[in-house]
Amino acid sequence: LVFIPLFLVYGWFFWQTAWIRNYDVSYPDGFQFEKRMLSAGKPVSVEGGGDTTKTCGRSAIAVVTAALIDFNVNQNSWISSMPVYKAGLFGLDWDATPWFDNKASFQRGVHQAIRRTTVELTDTLGRIRGTSEADKGLQDARSAVQFDEFTWYINPFDNKRPFGPTTQTPTYYRSAIRHLNDFNDRLAKCRSTFDARADNLMTLLDRIAKDIGSTSAEIRDRAEKSNAGWFDTRADNLFMYAKGQLYGYYGVLRAARSDFRDVIKSRQVEDLWKNMEGQTRAALALDPFIISNGREDGWLMPTHLTTIGFYILRVRANLVEIRSVLDR
Numbered sequence: 001l002v003f004i005p006l007f008l009v010y011g012w013f014f015w016q017t018a019w020i021r022n023y024d025v026s027y028p029d030g031f032q033f034e035k036r037m038l039s040a041g042k043p044v045s046v047e048g049g050g051d052t053t054k055t056c057g058r059s060a061i062a063v064v065t066a067a068l069i070d071f072n073v074n075q076n077s078w079i080s081s082m083p084v085y086k087a088g089l090f091g092l093d094w095d096a097t098p099w100f101d102n103k104a105s106f107q108r109g110v111h112q113a114i115r116r117t118t119v120e121l122t123d124t125l126g127r128i129r130g131t132s133e134a135d136k137g138l139q140d141a142r143s144a145v146q147f148d149e150f151t152w153y154i155n156p157f158d159n160k161r162p163f164g165p166t167t168q169t170p171t172y173y174r175s176a177i178r179h180l181n182d183f184n185d186r187l188a189k190c191r192s193t194f195d196a197r198a199d200n201l202m203t204l205l206d207r208i209a210k211d212i213g214s215t216s217a218e219i220r221d222r223a224e225k226s227n228a229g230w231f232d233t234r235a236d237n238l239f240m241y242a243k244g245q246l247y248g249y250y251g252v253l254r255a256a257r258s259d260f261r262d263v264i265k266s267r268q269v270e271d272l273w274k275n276m277e278g279q280t281r282a283a284l285a286l287d288p289f290i291i292s293n294g295r296e297d298g299w300l301m302p303t304h305l306t307t308i309g310f311y312i313l314r315v316r317a318n319l320v321e322i323r324s325v326l327d328r
Contacts, residue, residue: 009084010084013082013084013085013100014100016076016077016079016082016103017079017085017100017101017102017103017104019103020076020103020106021075021076022071022075022076025247025250025281025284025285027067027071027251028064028250028251028254028255031060031063031064031067031254031255033060033254033255033257033258034258036057036060036258036261038056038057038261039057039196039258039259039260039261039262039263040057040058040059040060040061040187040194040196040258040259040260041056041057041059041187041193041194041195041196042056042057042196042262043055043056043190044056044057054189054190055188055189055190056187056188056189056190056194057187057188057194057259058184058187058188059121059125059183059184059187059194059255059259060254060255060256060258060259061117061121061125061252061255061256061259062121062180062181062183062184062187063180063184063255064251064252064254064255065114065117065118065121065180065252066176066177066180066181066184067251068110068113068114068248068251068252069114069145069173069174069176069177069180070177071110072107072110072111072114072173073170073173073174074174076103076107078107078149078169078170078173079103079104079107080104080107080108080149080150080169081149081150081151081152081168081169081170082152083152085101085104086150086152086155086157086158087157095233095234095237096233096234097233098233098236101236101237102236102237102240103240105236105237105238105239105240105241105244106240106241106243106244106247107244108149108241108244109215109240109241109242109243109244109245109246109247109248110244110245110247110248111145111149111173111244111248112211112241112244112245112248113211113244113245113247113248113249113252114145114176114248115145115146116207116208116211117248117252118138118141118142118145118176118180119142119207120203120204120207121138121141121142121180121183122134122135122138122139122141122142124195124200124203124204125194125195125196125200125204126138126183126192126193126194126195127193127195128193128195129195132193135183135192135193137179137180137182137183137186137192138179138180138183140175140176140179141176141179141180141183142176144172144173144175144176144179145172145173145176147169147172147173148161148169149169150169151166151167151168151169152164152168152169153165153166153167153168154166194259196259196260196262196263197263198260198263198267198326201256201260201263201264201326202323202326202327204256205319205320205322205323205326206319206323208249208252208253208319209316209319209320209323211245211249212242212245212246212249212312212315212316213312213316215241215242215245215312216242216309216312216313216316218238219238219242219305219306219308219309219312220309222234222235222238222293222305223293223296223303223305223306223309226293227293227294227295228293228294229292229293229294229300229301229302230290230291230292230294230301232292232293232305235291235292235293235304235305236291238305239291239304239305239308240291242308242309242312243283243284243286243308246280246283246284246311246312246315247284249280250277250280250281250284253273253276253277253280254277257273257277263326267325267326268325269322269325269326272318272321272322272325273322275318276315276318276319276322279311279314279315279318280315282311283308283311283312283314283315286304286307286308286311288302288304291304291305292304292305293305293306
């Protein structure tokens, strides 16, 4: 009888980590951005209308960011703050095992894209040339998603976090959804700002390129230090983190094409942009049954980690090329 509660708790954890609910590489298609006719923040002309009828284009980036948070913490359970995840497999860190840690790594990768995007919305896109006051709603969203990933209601065996009772991580992230949606509601009424200028798009692309470039460097470092193939229990964590990060940025970049449609059209980077999106989607298509970190010239065990690192570098090169064209 003593082991029944333990069995139930671990069984529930295994069920939650078994797969990623509602995972869909084509998720940006559901937003139907191609039907949008306005850049974000651009006023809509209303014949005979006054200030009370004035409307502006919503931000697709804010829409996707809110949807990614919903995907991470509502459609899926947030794994990283669960007590069983933090406790590990009878004391052994789950990240040091081949089991039940991939979903947590994927979610943290998606969340890294969310964090980076909310920072850019707050500091650059949601204000005029960085001189105006930052949008309070976006500031609140940024603060919420910056909260650490590992806090549960009580944390008795975690000296880095309050013992509790306290607010768990997913609650903070859910609040960011409300703040992002409120920002978009105000933007639709032209009561907030989305500054869809070319230099702001350049800044966004530059920050994303640096973010995925950092992940690529981690992948290279791991590949150089280990050639354990299927027996490298850390390789799957890094692979899934990178895949989650690209999953998030794929939607954000599709949204950016909508928000900055006028800039992208006037600078004639549509083809480059679509090529970059294709490279990102190709990286997301990588789905090995068992993730291996073998030698690059090995013939027995594949090198999935290096492969996704190569795709990341291709995406980064596309981002840098688009930025270069915009800067001319």
